[in-house]
Amino acid sequence: MKLKNWALLLAFGLILSVLAACGGGSSEKPSDNAGKGTEGTATEGENVLNFVNGDTIPSMDPSLATDEYGFQFLGTTMEGLYRLGENAQIQEGIAIDHTVSDDGLTWTFNLREDAKWSNGDPVTANDFVYAWQRAVNPDTGSEYGPYMMNGVIKNATAISTGEAPVEDLGVKADGDYTLVVELENPTAYFESLTTFGTFLPLNQKFVEEQGDKFATSSDTLLANGPFILKDWESTSNSWNLVKNDDYWDADTVQLDKMTYEVVKKPQTGVDLYEAGTVDRAPLSSDLVDQYATHEDYTVEPQTAMYFLKMNETRNEALANTNIRAAISRAFDKEAIVNEILNNGSLVANGILPSDFSRMPEDSPEAGTDFREVNGDLVTYDVDAALEYWNKGLEELGTDAVELELLGDDGESAKVMGEYLSNQLSTTLPGLTVTLKNVPFKQRLDLDSNMDYDLLISGWGPDYLDPYTFLNLFLTDGDNNKMGYSNPKYDELINATTTELATDNAARYENFLEAEKVLFEDAAIAPIYQKAVAQLVSPKVQGVIVNPFGATYEYKWASVGSAE
């Protein structure tokens, strides 16, 4: 017995030393493989780019995808009716062109006949019918399907609430290559909606064959776009995109392959960039100082807007327009973008981002940026803030106001909250701001229950039209949740989807007017427009940054010289 015990102990010790030896022994040769991920570039004539991705891809199912990465890789591997090109110009996709009926309600798309799925099946009108029906079918459990289609496609709302059969959806195939879409209201921006992930086609036979396994790995996916996703499972931390030779426009596609590795820490991404393993690395604000002078440093403006919501229902002070006007002028936005964010973000003085929406062709300012036309609607101005503040306090008959500022626990959210509460309480005498930081999910809860005074909120556009921002503040809108209501504002915005729906110039006049009303009422206090600072290798050429949907467009990308 005793001997046996010793033998065991000895064996244990042996395992230990063997493992220790392994650890020591193999440490001599790993540099052979240090360049993993760049191996593709070594092959003569192969055009390969290597990227990091901020997280895994949670879903490649167009009906279920809700996040940045899902839409990114859907956009790269699939193609809908149209595709966004440079400057968000609509480019041919599966649809060659379309006609719109005079009432703006019926859109007839002519589809190309040479588009194929990666299993060889042709892409037909029925693929769109099936996909769109699936997206609004309550049995699918889609979040974005009803969000994007309700109120747009005929009968979508009734179907998504189970009150009508999916066959009633306003999308029909007329033969294999003609798609007829009936809309609920004339929708000026419908063309841009068709580029969005939720509107991608699906091969019915394939999806039904795969059942629950559909879109959980590369083997259970079909591509009809420029690239094919390889070596991917839903939990994968690395995957590849390879050129799809069966894509109808494969001649245009120059990249042979893109590799992706999930890297969540920006410092790690930068280290990999410096080691030459990846060709692009995002920078967090603490890394910007160190790399702002790097020759590959670039700032990429985006279209998400961040602003303070001011809840008019919980604290009587915030029901006062002068108080809100004071708050929206009382903090230094310049300091926020330069000191706290430090990544090229822009000061926001309106709710529409700059470089997002241009005035339509038949308007007097045709082609001018919406933001430029409407200018700065609310700026940092201490004197004006104090004037509004004193007027407001007088109206309220008080000299002290206590407000709670709610933020989440995101990267710079805490510092941002501290800064804002400090600025507000020092600029506005008698104002006490208490800061409350909660996890993101709880913030959403408190937001939808309107259980806050001030809230740091953000919004990214879902299609290419000012309506995606301005509908947020309609009376009782699903995302208003701050008790803002102005009949004039509602009238202006609602007219853009009803009587003015087919007159784009008039719609934009209404949008301009409505945005002014929004800030005359001081409904919200804009803070900044997001940008992303990154290191981008000169190898990465021709990548288009989209204002919504898939962040990057690689169809026209190429590999430049490394030096």
Next chain:
Amino acid sequence: MFRYILQRLFYMLITLFIIATVTFFMMKMLPGSPLSAEDKLSEEQKAIVLEKYGLNDPVPVQYLRYMGGLVKGDLGVSFAFDNTPVTKILMDRMGPSLQLGFQSLLIGSFIGIILGLIAAVFRNGAIDYTSTIIAVLGSSIPNFVFAGILQYVFAVRLEWFPVALWGGFEYSILPTIALMIFPMATAARFIRTEMVDVLNSNFILTARAKGISEVGVVFKHGLRNGLIPLITVIGPMAVSMMTGSMVIEQIFAIPGIGEQFVTSVTLNDYPTIMGTTLLFAFLFVVIILIIDLLYGLIDPRIRVSGGNS
């Protein structure tokens, strides 16, 4: 012995049952829903989607449904990774964490034991102080600091190892070193303290008097007794090492389970939270059992079944 193990397995089941129950109800108190676009949806639409996943039912009903599945070995389907079974997530993510945990625990405690032994044998000498300093530094400096330094020096500057990512064995070296510091320091401290005690006890004197060589005394009589307290702490430590470290996994971009666990909590991915918690709990109780059995192996005085009566 066999009966004892059976009995312990029964208790393990009860423990797991209690953990599952408590976790389930605590998890349901988390704010928010698992919906990923909940800030964009109307209340009505939210309710429709939640209905589809059975999340509108009363919590006790959801609990019974979950436990029903659990008994059949069904951990459910993740909410965050659409249509992906939780078992698949656990299996995919457990590998790297297990490997790193195992490597760092074994190498770390092995080196730690050696350090502790040397320190005890040559106590109060230069070697002792050096080893003590290493041990104190190792247990007081957080491993992510080590990880950052290791990554910068050996990967970015010297380019001996890959900077990050997960590939072959060489990708595991730096994270293993970063992770092994803690078990190494712990082992060194425990072994030194205990060995100093043991080497001064009477039976060691007896052993020496019998003329056993010094090496024999230290390894055969000393170490065997000195190991007991270490084994007590090594169990929980082993579990925490094998269930992954979020920080280390993020620094080296490793697809491990520790990181996945934290992510699933922030996303309210209920099935994955339950799955990971239960997996960690299972590992814990199993390792505790192994440790209890090891006691007997190392020290016959604590033999569990009461000898072979």
